[in-house]
Amino acid sequence: MPGLEDLYREIILDHYRNPRNRGELESPPAHRSEGFNPLCGDEIVVYLAADGTTIDDIRIAGQGCSISQSSASMMSAAVKGKTVAEARDLVKAFKAMMSIHEHELDGEDGAPEPAADTPELKLGDLEALRGVVKFPVRIKCATLSWNTLANVLNEIESASSRPQ
Amino acid sequence: MPGLEDLYREIILDHYRNPRNRGELESPPAHRSEGFNPLCGDEIVVYLAADGTTIDDIRIAGQGCSISQSSASMMSAAVKGKTVAEARDLVKAFKAMMSIHEHELDGEDGAPEPAADTPELKLGDLEALRGVVKFPVRIKCATLSWNTLANVLNEIESASSRPQ
Amino acid sequence: MEARMSLDVARIKADFPILRRQVRDGRLVYLDSANTSQKPQAVIDAMAHYYENSNANVHRGTYLIAEEATAGLEGARAKVARFIGAASEREVIFTKNATEALNLVVKAWGRSHLKAGDPVVITELEHHANIVPWHQLVEEIGIELRWIPVGPDGHLDLTDLDRLLDGARVLSFAAMSNVLGTILPIDRLVAAARAVGAIAIIDASQYVPHVATDVQAWGADFVAFTGHKMCGPTGIGVLWGTEAILDDTPPFLTGGEMILNVTKEGFTVNELPWKFEAGTPPIAEAVGLGAAVDYLESVGMESIREHEVTLTGYALRTLTERLGDRLTIHGPAEPAERGGVLSFVVDDIHPHDLTQVFDQYGVCVRAGHHCAKPLMRSMGLGATARASLYLYNDEADVDALAAALESAADFFAF
Amino acid sequence: MEARMSLDVARIKADFPILRRQVRDGRLVYLDSANTSQKPQAVIDAMAHYYENSNANVHRGTYLIAEEATAGLEGARAKVARFIGAASEREVIFTKNATEALNLVVKAWGRSHLKAGDPVVITELEHHANIVPWHQLVEEIGIELRWIPVGPDGHLDLTDLDRLLDGARVLSFAAMSNVLGTILPIDRLVAAARAVGAIAIIDASQYVPHVATDVQAWGADFVAFTGHKMCGPTGIGVLWGTEAILDDTPPFLTGGEMILNVTKEGFTVNELPWKFEAGTPPIAEAVGLGAAVDYLESVGMESIREHEVTLTGYALRTLTERLGDRLTIHGPAEPAERGGVLSFVVDDIHPHDLTQVFDQYGVCVRAGHHCAKPLMRSMGLGATARASLYLYNDEADVDALAAALESAADFFAF
Numbered sequence A, B: 001m002p003g004l005e006d007l008y009r010e011i012i013l014d015h016y017r018n019p020r021n022r023g024e025l026e027s028p029p030a031h032r033s034e035g036f037n038p039l040c041g042d043e044i045v046v047y048l049a050a051d052g053t054t055i056d057d058i059r060i061a062g063q064g065c066s067i068s069q070s071s072a073s074m075m076s077a078a079v080k081g082k083t084v085a086e087a088r089d090l091v092k093a094f095k096a097m098m099s100i101h102e103h104e105l106d107g108e109d110g111a112p113e114p115a116a117d118t119p120e121l122k123l124g125d126l127e128a129l130r131g132v133v134k135f136p137v138r139i140k141c142a143t144l145s146w147n148t149l150a151n152v153l154n155e156i157e158s159a160s161s162r163p164q
Numbered sequence C, D: 001m002e003a004r005m006s007l008d009v010a011r012i013k014a015d016f017p018i019l020r021r022q023v024r025d026g027r028l029v030y031l032d033s034a035n036t037s038q039k040p041q042a043v044i045d046a047m048a049h050y051y052e053n054s055n056a057n058v059h060r061g062t063y064l065i066a067e068e069a070t071a072g073l074e075g076a077r078a079k080v081a082r083f084i085g086a087a088s089e090r091e092v093i094f095t096k097n098a099t100e101a102l103n104l105v106v107k108a109w110g111r112s113h114l115k116a117g118d119p120v121v122i123t124e125l126e127h128h129a130n131i132v133p134w135h136q137l138v139e140e141i142g143i144e145l146r147w148i149p150v151g152p153d154g155h156l157d158l159t160d161l162d163r164l165l166d167g168a169r170v171l172s173f174a175a176m177s178n179v180l181g182t183i184l185p186i187d188r189l190v191a192a193a194r195a196v197g198a199i200a201i202i203d204a205s206q207y208v209p210h211v212a213t214d215v216q217a218w219g220a221d222f223v224a225f226t227g228h229k230m231c232g233p234t235g236i237g238v239l240w241g242t243e244a245i246l247d248d249t250p251p252f253l254t255g256g257e258m259i260l261n262v263t264k265e266g267f268t269v270n271e272l273p274w275k276f277e278a279g280t281p282p283i284a285e286a287v288g289l290g291a292a293v294d295y296l297e298s299v300g301m302e303s304i305r306e307h308e309v310t311l312t313g314y315a316l317r318t319l320t321e322r323l324g325d326r327l328t329i330h331g332p333a334e335p336a337e338r339g340g341v342l343s344f345v346v347d348d349i350h351p352h353d354l355t356q357v358f359d360q361y362g363v364c365v366r367a368g369h370h371c372a373k374p375l376m377r378s379m380g381l382g383a384t385a386r387a388s389l390y391l392y393n394d395e396a397d398v399d400a401l402a403a404a405l406e407s408a409a410d411f412f413a414f
Ligand SMILES: Cc1ncc(COP(=O)(O)O)c(C=O)c1O
Pocket: C256, C278, C279, C280, C281, D034, D035, D097, D098, D099, D100, D127, D129, D130, D174, D176, D177, D178, D203, D205, D206, D226, D227, D228, D237, D371
């Protein structure tokens, strides 16, 4: 589709057609969080099993467009087996790629965040989503699963910092 | 003042400078009602003594512009000694002169009310206020005391229809 | 195939400057009027003319342009009153949009008249604007919210209506669904509400722009709609109510304009309609809405409706013929029973991806839940694509949509 | 006498098309900007351009013009955020006017945080928009409303401030009086509120259009103002709040846009700022307000303030010299302590009669209580005439007012 090559990369369509880690986990013990894109109706549920600080398993449920589904699929593949801290860095790196700099007054002159804040990580397959930035409306689709993951990670951290 | 001859007739300025029936009545027994023009801040208080169906005395307090004050002054002179029913007719006739036809959808094409509704009364001095119609904002000034009077008349009627 | 049309759509299109715009190397094909309508030049010019000649605050000034501004605002009110068949312009309240109008009803009338356990009946196809304010009353005072279900044909399922309405204090419903296009059985619903002593509230946001409306004939208590969907500007909506119920409703937003008197101890409210209009009203927007009413009347609401029924029929046929089984169009099959709102899904292509492809062809269609999530859930859908028609659309627009659909179907056919 | 002016007012006047209008055989002398301001061509054109090129609903569409419309709305929010020194545009909520903004605070924050007996402190010079919503809370939950008095010099009388603030939960005040022009001691009042743990609410409706504003420097919790007084359109206002307090405030109006999810059982709110923006927002109005901010910044808020101080001084001198003892101008005598809002009375001539005569000369001045009846009553006045200045006024405008005043004084000198 002329004009949409940057959006619909082959690898994205592949993840959309064959989503990885699709399904549910029993919760509890797994952590569970829902995310909504109020604008187009996408809904995502992230199930995450972490025994200690490692992400042992992750599953994705819900429905959405090719971008939100493929992003979720790639995200699940990328964080599975990683530590919570590593997953956090990935979230940051991914959102930075999506041009989202938190706590920034993003007017036209908003200066980009210092690079120091943005972990230099290999995003691998996820790089394919870089083209989404040219389609501002779709950024919310691409980041939906990541924001939902971030909520789960927060939950895990606050649970582990609570006195047992 | 060129352009304002129709508004500021000599008789109006006379009533403004020398308001008739200015003051208060002890209430009760006199009826009392307040009127506000929310647009320019005019306030009027009408005191009315009616023993039976005749308006024995009427007094006007409050403050306002030349139009609202002179209209109130003329109104008080016109209704003093009249019956409640006669006063009602005067209210109607005066409002008709002010181009106010009640319960009319007053868009541009709003047909004037049938003349039958408008009692043919000699308005006397009050005719001097006819020029106010050319100054739509001032119509509310001119009618303020009349609306307040109408409230008092309603009060009297509902009181007299109540079982003693 | 050229269907007989009563409107000269080419001439109407010329009235809307945005439709001359070229996007992505083609013309703009605007098919999202259920979301917001485009504006004719006459409306845009009326507002510019107001600002360039008569801008002043209303009801306050004692000078020429303030009188002109007041006449502009109140003249627009009279036009709207006539347009919807109100008994008097005292019944026409300007709000900022339909959402504020419905919130006013719920928060001013509802909070002062309802108590814990009082049943309020709405339908499953309501827009969030006619749902969430009621949810707030559930939380706040414990009213009971009941839902009239929607059948698979896109019509209300009224089997249990009597039971649902039993003891109800309120029946509130959309005159036309913004997702399915369904025109609701307004007379029957209002009569059913009356029969149990409930008040009737109609969200006519999708109806007033498209079908000649007579609020007195409906016999409801409140009717809400919004300016930007009827060729008018953003920033203005309308609440109509009978004088009786408006008199019996306490003020909502408060401040300037809506008072007769304020002291340190309290306040007295102004008369209708100003009692419900706090602060500086949307003056230029009212002028624009008045011009929109003039425009719609000059075209004729009957002709607009006829045109839309014809074009909806054409769209239903064309899309089905060209896309075949892969396409599902939701809502009533019969054009006469619906407005020109077509929600559809294509197998294996998410609506958001569909509309992304459409955009490449300049075709503007919305994808999502259309602010009607309970309906979407009851239909088992996450999202639909929704094309919606208005007086400036023609068969060429529908053809452009069909072509874009085919192209998307090809692209995503793996 | 030609005072030194930093603004090229002749050029500025040329930016405002309405000021070219001839009324009653003369030019329009607009001296009612405290009521509503005039609009520069750039603002009028920005809105027309929006409707002619990019009109679409926001946050919903997946096509080009919907993205442009969203960028227009959110770009305007970013401009407003910068203009008032907000920490983030998440803190900037678009309402329909300042009145809605203040009602939102009272009805959403106030109703959920205050209880019977809680003291709320306001001042005697408030606009009804910062009085009547509190009266509603007195009726509804029995808060205690306390009033900081105003002295004969037009300044607050702070003698009893400590006692008034004792136990207070809220201090809410106007940054600048719309009747007297008084600039309130903002820093001192916010600090006093902080010291007793009260939240601080500032009605900056008369301030933001005229004086460079830094809401973070003020350190208040909420700040409200209105678009139409700052060269922007009608139909839009702004509520600024700190993220902390906005997060701690339940939603107010509800419906589309402000939700994340809706089910039959309840709803989840969207993030800031949309949580407080229910329904279709004032999109074109936001675009217009953004253009107004651009315009004011291009002139420079410092220059505007300097110009107004100079012109206010000129007006105070000129009117006093030419009218003598018959004229009383209320409010602070020192231009640096006030805005260009001149409320005056002339012995034996009611303000409404004064402004009627002014109108014959094309001079637009408001007569009345200016939506501040408690202040009027405390000053022993029923009404004043109020002339108010803005960037497009010059000495010739003041001279025209003085001439009209003399003529009125002659006419009514019996
Ligand atoms: C001090 C003050 N507060 C609030 C308002 C209300 O503004 P709006 O009518 O735009 O809501 C005004 C102006 O009318 C004002 O002068």
